[in-house]
Amino acid sequence: MKTRWIFGNQLCHQLPLLNEADKQNDVILMVEAKSRSLWQSYHKQKLVLIFSGMRHFAEELEEKGFTVDYRKAESFTEAWESHRERYHPDEVHVTTVTDHRMKRALKKWENNLNGEVAVHYHSEKPLFLLSEEEAVDRLKGEGPWKQDAFYRRLRKERDILMEDGNPVGGRWSFDQDNRKPADEDTAFVKPRTFRPDDITKQVIKEVERDFGDNPGNLDAFPWPVTRKEALKKLNQFIDERLPTFGTYQDAMLLDDPFMSHSLLSSSINIGFLNPEEVIEKAEAAYAAGEAPLNAVEGFIRQILGWREYMRAVYVKKMPGYASVNELGHEAELPAFFYTGKPKMKCMEQAIRPVIDVGYGHHIQRLMIIGNFSNLFGISPQAVSDWFNEMYVDAYDWVVLPNVLGMALYADGGLLSTKPYVSSGSYIKKMSNYCKHCEFNVKHQTEDDACPFNAMYWDFLDRHADKLQDNPRMKLIYSQWQKREEEKKKEIKKKAASLKQQLTKGTLEA
Structure with missing residues (x-):
C-alpha cells in the first residue's frame, strides 16, 4: 500500500502526487501537527487559514473518492507512527517541499525509517512554474543576480x-x-470576502482556545479556504480590480490597506491557485481589452518575476542565507510591531492591517516597515521572524529573500542593487499618511520632525563605507557630503535621540 502525504501549503488538486494516485489502494495522509504550529508564534489568521484549508481539502478529496487519513497530533512523528500502525504502507510519496526547516525535518524522518519504507519525492509543479533544479540553474555562480534577466x-x-x-x-x-499616488477621493472596488462556514467557525474556536496568546485577532476572517473561493476571488480581481492595480500599485491611502491589490498571494502560496493559471487569466484580460498593459505586466511580473526569483535565491543560498546581516544591525523589534500603536501614522497604517487580518501590501512592507527597520538598525532576523509569523501569505522561502535581501539589504546586494531606504519625502509623495501624522514631514531635526528624515541621513552616514561607491547611490552621497559639518552633527544627534526614544518605548502611542 502507498501513502501519499500532503502538507498544509500543498493544497492543490493538480499535484502529480495526486494525479498518479490509485483511489482503490492508496491512502492520503494529512496532519495537523501542533508542534509545527509552535515553531513560531504565528498569527491567528494564518493558523485558521491553514487548518481550515486543510480540512476543506481533505473533505474535497473524500468527495472525489480518495481515502484520507486526517490526523491531529502533537507532532508529525506521532501522526506518522499511528498512520503506519494502521495502514502498514511500504511506500510514502511526498511532494518536494521548499522551506528548509521542513526539508530538514523530512530528511530526519526519512533517515529514521531505516529503509523499511521507500520514500518517493514528486515534482512541486504546479505550485511553482519552475522545479527547484530549473530555478537554481538560472542563477549562475554565487551572485549577485538581477531579477530583470530572470524575468x-x-x-x-x-x-x-x-x-x-x-x-x-x-x-x-x-x-x-x-x-502614481492616489487622491484621497480615489475609489477602489472592494475585494471579495467570504463568510466562514461551519468548518472555519470550528477552527476559529480551536485556535482561540489553543493559541489564544498568539498575535493578531479573529474579529474578521476574509481569506479563501478552498479553491472554489480562491477562484471567485481571482475572477473578481481580474474583472473589477486589475484595471486600476497597475497605476496605483505603489500608492498608499489612509485606512485603505487593500486598494486594488489582488490579495491572492495567500491562495497561491497555499496551493489553491497555481501561478500559471493566474498569469493566464491576467494575460487574457489584456488580450480582451479589459485591463491596460501596465496593470497586467506589473501584476504578472510579481508572480512570474519576483515570486519565482525569490524562491530560486532561497533554494540556492540556504541554509546560510537565514543568518545574513551585512549591515550589522542588532536592535530589538519595538513593541508596537505587535500592538499596532506607533506614533508615526505611516507605521500605524502599515502594521494595523497586519494585526487585524495578517496582510499589508508590498509598498507598506518594503517602504514603510522595511525602511523603518533598516533606518533604526533593527536585527534583520528579528524582522524576518516577525514577517514569517504575522502575514497569512508568509513562508520561509518567500520571506527570507524578500525581507533579508530586498527590504533590508542584509545580504549585501545579492539580489537587490541598492537598499530600499528613503526619507519621509517618499512617504509624503506616495500617500496621504503625512497629513494625519503628529510629525512634520518637512522638518529634519525639530522636536516634531518626521523620524524618517534624520534616520535616513544617519543610515547613509553609518554605512558610507559599504554604500557610497554604489553607482545608484553616488548622487545622494554627494548631497550628504556637501552639507555643512555642523548640520551633519545636528542630524546625527537627532538620530541618536530617536534611537533612544525607540528603545525607551516613547515612539509608541
Missing part, C-alpha cells in the same frame, strides 16, 4: 506578453507607469 528569460520561454519575439508594447517593464 525576461521566463517571459520568452513561456511566450507571455510576447509578440514576434519581442515584449508586447515594446518594453519589458512598465514599472515607471505604476508609481
